[in-house]
Amino acid sequence: MSLSNKCNSVTFSCTLEGMTAPGTPLGSPESSAPDTPALDQALAHERQYHDLCRAALAEMVEGAQEHVITGEHVAASGADAEVLGYQLRSRAKEMRELPDAPLFFGRLDFATEAPEAGGHRGQRYHVGRLRITEHPSAPPLVVDWRAPVSRAFYQAGARDPQGVAVRRRFGWAPGSAGDSADLTGLEDEHLIAGDVPGGVAEPEATAAPRSRILTGEIERPRVGPMRDIAATIQPEQDDLVRAALAESVCVQGAPGTGKTAVGLHRAAYLLYTHPQRIRRSGLLILGPNRTFLRYIAEVLPALGETGVRQSTVRDEIARQPVRAVDGPAAAVVKHDARMAEVLRRALYARVRPGDAESLAVPDGSYRWRVPAGDLDRIVADVRAEEPPYETGRERVRTRAVRHIQEQAERRAGPVSNTWLQKVSRARPVSAFVDAVWPKARPEEVLAELLGDGDVLASAADGVLGEAEQRAIGWDRPPRSYKSAKWSDADLVLLDELAGLIERPAGYGHIVVDEAQDLSPMECRAIARRADFGSLTVLGDLAQGTTPWAARDWPALLGHLGKPDTPVTPLTTGFRVPQAIVTLANRLLDGLGVDVPPARSLRGDGELAVRRVRDVAAATVDAVRGALAHEGSVGVIAADAAVPGVRAALVAAGVEAAGPDELGARVTVVPASVAKGLEYDHVVAVEPADIVAAEERGAHRLYVVVTRAVSRLDVVCGRAVPWAEAAWAA
Known part of the structure; x- marks a missing residue:
């Protein structure tokens, strides 16, 4: 007898409504005290099934290790054996490192008479974070959330049941x-009318997650690193996650909409769907800073995916250590897209077609000669083709040698490859190539450009104004490029030059988070690594805080090399609860960006604006009040104020960690690194200081107030005219 025929509910045909102790939150240990034998029986059955899955997973882990041992004795060529061994060891390592967690979070029961169920009619599937089976050829005990059949768990509804009779969600104790x-x-949740008592399917949810388990999981207090959302993916998020590999995706996501989680789950989905192609070319996750990367680091391993490179743009392009700091004007110019043309001119100014002299290459007692005019034409033709600089050098060499080869074959017939290699390496040929198309190092080219006013003026003519040239030029050039001190922005320019000289290896897919803060030149660095791959671009224009932050998506996508990518809001x-979303929407009016206002499915949340004389004391009081509630506390202040805030908390006996110490109850966070992070309770310290600290301080304040997922305290010692209306409303 099915559980659904034993109980009724307004929202679900069978839920924990009326089956747990009154007021007991779902997913808590107390909810294991059922009020009906039917629920008790169902839970006992599912627990037994989970034990079966756990035993099967243990066998899978042991089997993976046995395959490593067996594979070492498989007869194969050296290369094949090495590849096989690497694959088996990698698989065994991945299985051993799987985090301990519940093995399934949902179940799909397909109707027996629903044509749209196809081959799944009458079947039942438990859905989890990875596929579990007792034997490779046996039906799975648990299907992977990324499998095609699992899509119905996220997409099916009363209006489109997709053959699903019953969708079951499981509630697990927090931290299980x-x-x-x-x-x-x-x-x-019964989706097909014939399977619901009374014959009427419940209406489609339109305003809020109606599952108490789903709602409880979404709103669960968060301490420590970011969790995966495989159990709570919403239909619009699922559409983005499962987009085809060839499609680039851009998400304009308001705070709390799960855009970062969407990007990470899309990465996991692509690794599952295209394992060989993605692993061969690689998948890269780009975040705004290392603190953010540490925060998201456990999501992909929880989904069974390890070995994915997670990095920042700076780390990807770091050819040299950073030992200099640019002024604001210089940084803005260096990050401008026009610098790409300046660098291209500076590099190719080294090519000198008219400098070629006639070439004479000794070959025994004979000398092969190439007239200067022919050599000039070779260089000019290659230059017109605009290949990468190093490729151009080799083309010039190859065509000069071909000219000699044609003479030799007319005189004595076909020549050997050995002869061609000898001529190609001949000293006169190398000297000719070096003279007309000299070798170039990015550091050497950039040092000459920034250190020589005449070179800069020539390369920047008609591109940069005189004031802009003065801003980026070095007052005291180093003796050589080897002793140059490079800035953050210089790294972007060096990467551009390196890309002009020789194309970098690309990735099959790149996920770019907080993309609104990328400069045009940083976008170009990413585009070079995605020439033959696709992108997932995530961001929020309202949270753009760099001086070059994007004002609209089309321009940024153009710099990324994907101008036709659709933008999905x-x-x-x-x-983020409604009280905080409402405040954020009021602040939007002063940010000068065209983004749609957000809405929240959570009607809860607390917002308090404290106008005080003693900011430090009020901050301590706010933190103590926050500690009376469950969850993490983030104390966010302007960067310069962080030491004082932390000292005040420590003096008051409140233990406060830094942003890199994940899992701490109270964390003091500089406003500049708060982006992408989440805390149950946020204390925003002195908004006036946050706004005044940088050019786009208003955007930074918007970021700070939207880090809270339950409660927000704003401690104001001074007025912020731009935001006063928002505080007062």
Whole structure:
């Protein structure tokens, strides 16, 4: 007898509504005390099934290790054996490193008479973070959330059941390591009318997640690193996650809409769907800073994917250590897209077609000669083809040698490859190539450009104004490029030059988070690595805080080399409550960006604006008040104020960690690194200081106030005219 025929509910045909102790939150240990035998029986059955899955997973892990041992004795060529061994060892390592967690979070029961169910009619599937089976050829005990059949778990609804009769969600105790006893609740949602008592399917959810388990998981207090959202993906998020590999995706996501999670789950989906292609060419996750990368680092391993490179743009292009700091004017010019043309001119100014002299190459007692005019034409033709600089050098060499080869074959017939290699390496040929198309190092070219006013004026003529040239030129050039001190912005220019000289290896897919803060030149660095791959671009124009932050998406996507990428807005917030979203929408009016206002599916949340004389004391009081609630506390202040804030908390006996110490109860965070992070309770310290600290301080304040997912305290010692209306409303 099915559980759905034993109970009724307004929202679900069978839920924990009326089956748990009154007021007991779903997913908590207390919810394991059922009020009906039917629920007790269902939970017992699912716990037994989870034990079966756990045993099967243990066998899979042991089997993966056995395959490594067996594979060492497989007869194969040296190269094949090495590849096979690497694959088997990698698989075994991935299986051993799987985090302890519940093995499934949902179940799909397909109707027996629904044609749209196809080959799944009458079948039942448990959905989890990875596929679990007792034997490779046996039906899975758990299907991977990325499998095609699992899509119905996220997309099916009463209007389009997709053949699903019942969708079941499981409630697990917070922080569960996968003990079956931690399965504390379940809900069944009946999607096909014939399977619902009374014959009427429930209406489609339009305003909020109606599952208490789903809502509880979304709103669960968050301490420590970011979690995956495989159990809570919403239909519009699922569409983005499952976009084809060849498609680039751009997400304009309001705070709390899950754009970062969408990008990470899309990466996991592509690795699952195209394992060989992606692993061969690589997948790269780019975040704004290392603190953010540490925050998201556990998401992909939790989904069964390891070995994915997670980096920052700066780390990807770091050819040299940073030992200099640019002034604001110089940094803005160096990040401008016009610098690409200046650098191209500076590099190719080294090519000198008219400098060629006639070439004479000794060959025994004979000398092969190439007239200067022919050599000039070779150089000019190659230059007109605009190949990468190093490729151009080799083309010049190859064509000069071909000219000699043609003479030799007319005189004595075909020549050997050995002869061609000898002529190609001949000293006169190398001297000719070096004279007309000299070798170039990025550091050497840039040092000459920034250190020589005449060279800069020539390369920047008609591109940069005189004031802009003065801003980026070095007052005291180093003796050579080897002793130059490079700035952050110089790294971007060096990467541009390196890309002009020789194309870098690309990735099959790149996920770019907080993309709105990228400069045009940083975008070009990413585009070079995605020439033959696709991008997932994530960001929020309202959160752009760099001087060169994007004002619109089309321009930025053009710099990324994907100008035709559609922009998908995510405006429904699942984590940030309505009180804070309403405040953020009021602040939007002063940011000068065209983004749609957000809405929240959470009607809760607390917002308090404290106008005080003693900011330090009020901050301590706010933190103590926050500690009375469950969850993490982020104290966010202007960068310069962070030491004082932390000292005040320590003096008051409140232990406060830095932003890199994940899992701390109270964290003091510089405003400049808060982007992308989340805290249950945020104390925003002195907004006036945050706004005044940088050119786009208003955008930075918008970022700060949207880091809270439950409660926000704003501690104001001074007025912020631009935001006063928002505080007062």
